[in-house]
Amino acid sequence: MTAPIVITGAAQRVGLYCARALNQQGQSVVISYRRHRPLIEELEAEGIHCIQADFSSESGVNAFADTLKANYGSLRALVHNASDWHADSDDNPGQVFEAMMAVHAKAPFLLNRALAPLLNGDKADIIHMTDFVTQIGSTKNMAYAASKAALENLTYSFARKLAPSIKVNAIAPALIIFNEDDSPAYRQKTLKKSLMEIEPGEKEIFNSLCFLLDSDYITGRSIPVDGGRHLNLP
Numbered sequence: 001m002t003a004p005i006v007i008t009g010a011a012q013r014v015g016l017y018c019a020r021a022l023n024q025q026g027q028s029v030v031i032s033y034r035r036h037r038p039l040i041e042e043l044e045a046e047g048i049h050c051i052q053a054d055f056s057s058e059s060g061v062n063a064f065a066d067t068l069k070a071n072y073g074s075l076r077a078l079v080h081n082a083s084d085w086h087a088d089s090d091d092n093p094g095q096v097f098e099a100m101m102a103v104h105a106k107a108p109f110l111l112n113r114a115l116a117p118l119l120n121g122d123k124a125d126i127i128h129m130t131d132f133v134t135q136i137g138s139t140k141n142m143a144y145a146a147s148k149a150a151l152e153n154l155t156y157s158f159a160r161k162l163a164p165s166i167k168v169n170a171i172a173p174a175l176i177i178f179n180e181d182d183s184p185a186y187r188q189k190t191l192k193k194s195l196m197e198i199e200p201g202e203k204e205i206f207n208s209l210c211f212l213l214d215s216d217y218i219t220g221r222s223i224p225v226d227g228g229r230h231l232n233l234p
């Protein structure tokens with residue numbers, strides 16, 4: 001079996017799309033999920049190894065790393081996709097801040113350190129899923145944005161530390177896919193934020209992922225996938 005690509009938080013939406021697309025191309029894939037659902041058995045039947053993991057605690061992160069080390073001698077890539085898009089809380093601002101930093105920064109930091117020795121093939125990649133808002137901040141999701149900015153900075157540190165054997169890059173999306181409960185008004189307002197004014201869908205991220213995996217040279221970079229939102233100026 002070829003060295004697998006590991007995608008965290010891939011039992012739904014962007015991660016699920018990428019996991020299935022890679023698997024259908026014949027690439028071995030391992031995913032993490034936090035909450036079990038019937039889809040997990042379907043994915044296992046498709047040949048995707050699904051590992052339960054909650055990155056809100058250091059022990060949960062370490063358990064995931066230990067399971068990967070016990071099952072695999074080599075990994076092709078590690079994609080940090082797991083994420084919680086939490087609004088800031090007035091009731092417990094510190095708890096949300098800690099939760100955002102735990103999943104978006106501490107978990108990738110610990111997993112990269114633990115799993116770098118397994119990223120030992122001719123081509124090896126770490127890819128961080130960040131967010132356009134690392135560039136401009138957010139008034140309602142400050143903790144989320146700050147944690148994604150921390151992840152962006154970890155991209156540069158790990159690129160320097162792990163070169164030339166491992167490439168480390170980020171993908172920085174703006175709107176990719178709405179959530180089911182997003183209101184029509186929110187959707188209309190959000191579509192207007194980019195120049196392209198579309199909800200592009202998961203394939204945009206899969207295309208960017210393959211672009212980075214196929215490169216022999218790009219490292220320490222953040223690839224924006226944002227529909228020109230940075231130029232949508234008043």
Ligand SMILES: NC(=O)C1=CN([C@@H]2O[C@H](COP(=O)(O)OP(=O)(O)OC[C@H]3O[C@@H](n4cnc5c(N)ncnc54)[C@H](OP(=O)(O)O)[C@@H]3O)[C@@H](O)[C@H]2O)C=CC1
Nearest residue numbers: 009013014034035054055056081082083129173175176177
């Ligand atoms: N969707 C979009 O438009 C945009 C997405 N992005 C980024 O792209 C990536 C993919 O986005 P999307 O598909 O919407 O992501 P989701 O919001 O669907 O989250 C992906 C998964 O992360 C898992 N997760 C959340 N918290 C934890 C945790 N503490 N421990 C372990 N797993 C956890 C969840 O697992 P479970 O369901 O099993 O609990 C969830 O399925 C994310 O990093 C996101 O921040 C950035 C900008 C726009």
Ligand SMILES: Nc1nc2c(c(=O)[nH]1)N=C([C@H](O)[C@@H](O)CO)CN2
Nearest residue numbers: 083084085131174175176177179190
């Ligand atoms: N983990 C998640 N992060 C983000 C999501 C999401 O659904 N899950 N969604 C967004 C928005 O689409 C935003 O980019 C536009 O309003 C941001 N991050």
